[in-house]
Amino acid sequence: MSTRVLVAYATRYGSTQEVAEVIAQTLNRSGLPADVMPARQVRTLAGYGPIVLGAALYMHHWHKDAIRFLSRFRAALSERPVAVFALGPVHDPHDEHEWQESLDQLDAELARLPWLTPVAVALFGGKFDPQTLSFPWRQLASSEPATDIRDWEAIRDWAANLYPMFTGLELPGHPA
Ligand SMILES: Cc1cc2nc3c(=O)[nH]c(=O)nc-3n(C[C@H](O)[C@H](O)[C@H](O)COP(=O)(O)O)c2cc1C
Numbered sequence: 001m002s003t004r005v006l007v008a009y010a011t012r013y014g015s016t017q018e019v020a021e022v023i024a025q026t027l028n029r030s031g032l033p034a035d036v037m038p039a040r041q042v043r044t045l046a047g048y049g050p051i052v053l054g055a056a057l058y059m060h061h062w063h064k065d066a067i068r069f070l071s072r073f074r075a076a077l078s079e080r081p082v083a084v085f086a087l088g089p090v091h092d093p094h095d096e097h098e099w100q101e102s103l104d105q106l107d108a109e110l111a112r113l114p115w116l117t118p119v120a121v122a123l124f125g126g127k128f129d130p131q132t133l134s135f136p137w138r139q140l141a142s143s144e145p146a147t148d149i150r151d152w153e154a155i156r157d158w159a160a161n162l163y164p165m166f167t168g169l170e171l172p173g174h175p176a
Contacts, residue, residue, distance in 0.1 A: 001049040001079075001080070002047060002048060002049040003032055003033070003049050003050070003166070003167060004032075004033045004034070004035070004047060004048050004049060005024070005027050005032050005033065005034040005035070005048065005049065005050045005051070005052060005166065006034070006035055006037065006042070006045065006048040006050075006051050006052070007020045007021075007023050007024045007027070007034055007035065007036045007037070007051075007052040007054070008020075008036075008037055008038070008039040008042055008051065008052070008053050008054070008066075008069055009036070009037075009038060009039060009053075009054045009055065010038070010039045010040070010054070010055035010056065010062070010063035010064070010065035010066040010069070011038070011055075011056055011063065012056060012058065012063070013056075013127070013129070013132055013133075015056070015087060015126055015127035015148070015150065016054055016055060016056045016063075016087050016126075017036075017038075018150075019054060019085070019087060019124060019150060019155055020036050020052070020054050021036050022152060022155055022156060022159070023052055023054070023085075023155065023158075023159040024036045026155075026156050026159035026160055027052075027159055027162065027163070030159075030160055030163045031163070032050070032162075032163060032166060032167070034052075035048075038065070039053065039055070039065045039066055039068070039069035040065045040068065040069070042069065042073070045073055045076040045077070045080070048080070049080060049081070049166070050080060050081045050082070050083070050162070050166035051077060051080055051081070051082045051083070052082075052083045052084070052085070052159075052162070053066055053069060053070070053082065053083075053084050053085075054066075054084070054085040054086070054087070055086060055087075056086065056087045056088070056126060057086050057087065057088040057102055057105050057106065057126075060105045060108075061105070061109060062086060062106070062109045067109075070113060070116065074115065077116065078115060081119045081165060081166050082116065082117075082118050082119065083118055083119055083120040083121070083122075083162055083165065083166075084110070084116075084118045084120070084121050084122075085121070085122040085123070085124060085158070086102070086105075086106045086109075086122075086123050086124070087123075087124050087125070087126035087127075087150070088102030088105065088106070088123055088124075088125075088126055089102050089123075089125050089126065089149065090125065090126050090127065090128035090147050090149060091147065091149075092145075092147040092149050094149075099123070102123055103123055106121070106123055119162075119165040119166070120158070120161070120162060120165055122158045124150060124151065124154065124155055124158075125149030125150055125151055126148075126149065126150065127147065127148040127149075127150060128141075128144070128146060128147050128148075129146040130142050130144050130146065131146070
């Protein structure tokens with residue numbers, strides 16, 4: 001199977017896309033060629049081996065483009081290593097209760113997909129800007145501060161650790 005990785009993402013406001021791009025860059029640097037694409041634009045997984053799927057959490061659920069992607073490519077995904085991530089918590093400073101709720105939401109989404117056994121699962125902090133929201137969210141959230149708690153070091157670390165899970169090999173230059 002090819003070692004070319006597809007990093008598919010589902011986003012409303014772009015923060016998940018930026019995370020997907022950093023993950024692909026990190027995979028490229030570790031020796032795995034990786035392409036980045038919006039999940040809804042993917043027509044085939046032919047030519048790709050491992051898959052990374054990332055989506056923001058909205059209203060307790062994974063972005064619907066991620067759920068549709070999983071349903072459209074279920075057969076092909078069952079034969080490939082799949083890593084998944086979600087963006088969710090946005091409170092700054094860190095809010096343990098919020099993180100636990102987002103983790104529970106991601107767990108609940110994955111529990112509805114018993115056929116999917118990801119090699120890696122991650123929850124990352126997200127980005128929130130009430131000014132960019134559409135009606136009625138902008139009015140509802142207007143008193144909330146804008147935040148961006150994406151932890152780029154944690155994101156790069158997670159992506160770098162995918163290499164052995166995707167290839168069955170140690171990362172070059174990093175023997176066990
Ligand atoms: C209207 C709205 C609802 C949200 N609902 C959730 C939620 O239920 N759980 C969660 O963990 N994060 C939630 N978030 C936070 C988003 O997941 C976070 O802002 C993420 O970075 C957005 O990603 P995007 O820019 O790729 O769309 C919500 C954000 C907004 C604006």
